[in-house]
Amino acid sequence: MNNVLSVNIRKAGYEADAPVIRDIAFQVEEGELVGLIGPNGAGKSTTVKSLLGMLRHVDGDIEVGGSRKRWAYVPEQPVLYDYLTLWEHLQLAASAYGLGESTFTERAERLLEQFRLTHDRHRLPAGFSKGMQQKMMLIVGFMLEPDVYVVDEPFVGLDPRATRDFLALLETERRRGAGVLMSTHVLDTAERICSRIILIDGGSVVARGTLAEIREQAGCAPGAPLTECFYALT
Structure with a gap:
């Protein structure tokens, strides 16, 4: 190893x-x-x-x-931009990672579905619950596949x-x-x-x-x- x-x-x-x-x-x-x-x-x-x-x-x-x-870092306290939607947060992260458009779209769609946030993609995460904000940060981290x-x-x-979904993704990675x-x-x-x-x-x-x-x-x-x-x- x-x-x-x-x-x-x-x-x-x-x-x-x-x-x-x-x-x-x-x-x-x-x-x-x-x-x-x-x-x-x-x-x-x-x-x-x-x-x-x-x-x-x-x-x-x-x-x-x-x-x-x-490497990817998932912090304890979510990092949010008040005027960006969930999808725009993911696009910003993908741009910073240098992910191509097709790779970004496939991974983001899959992770949003897995964490049951598909219908929240155009909402502002500043108004999300703590758990939803944490799921967004996990999606940002998993998108990179580091x-x-x-x-x-x-x-x-x-x-x-x-929690079950997170642990399953960790096992896959x-x-x-x-x-x-x-x-x-x-x-x-x-x-x-x-x-x-x-x-x-x-x-x-x-x-x-x-x-x-x-x-x-x-x-x-x-x-x-x-x-x-x-x-x-x-």
Whole structure:
């Protein structure tokens, strides 16, 4: 297997002399879903911002692999333009991605139907519910079909059907060879779908590996839920 994302953050923060995270290193392989978990304030958001190039004060090395070396980011908080319709948001993203018209139309139509937003295409997303806005951001990310997805708290606002659709799309993309780094607080879902888990606390990695390896590092019994390991390690 080849790495589609390699992260080695020696230190990073919002001010030059005040690092928030240290020694965060991991890889995401083709077809792999890596869960990034930790309590509030542990450093998950700073890690994501660092690897996306959103912070000025980062000492580290980030490498995106894959055949096209392309990544897509799905933020926790939707990014909306007040006077653009849903379809116009998708057109803007397609233009930024450099997607051809026919490719854009096929992918956008398919994803709108899958997330049941076809009849909302000419509405302004500023008036959507939180869940509908989140589905729009997922569509924008999935349109690119990148080598790696970075997804931040994707389940916020999604109803059970939308969650099922999202997970099905993730599985399809993983079979295509895309890797996924997903930051989430939904530990029961992370336990079920993640290939490996990175647990951060106090700005550093405190455990990493498969669920079985996390249980061993936490001193938990075989079969213990991820939640129990989380409490033991943080």
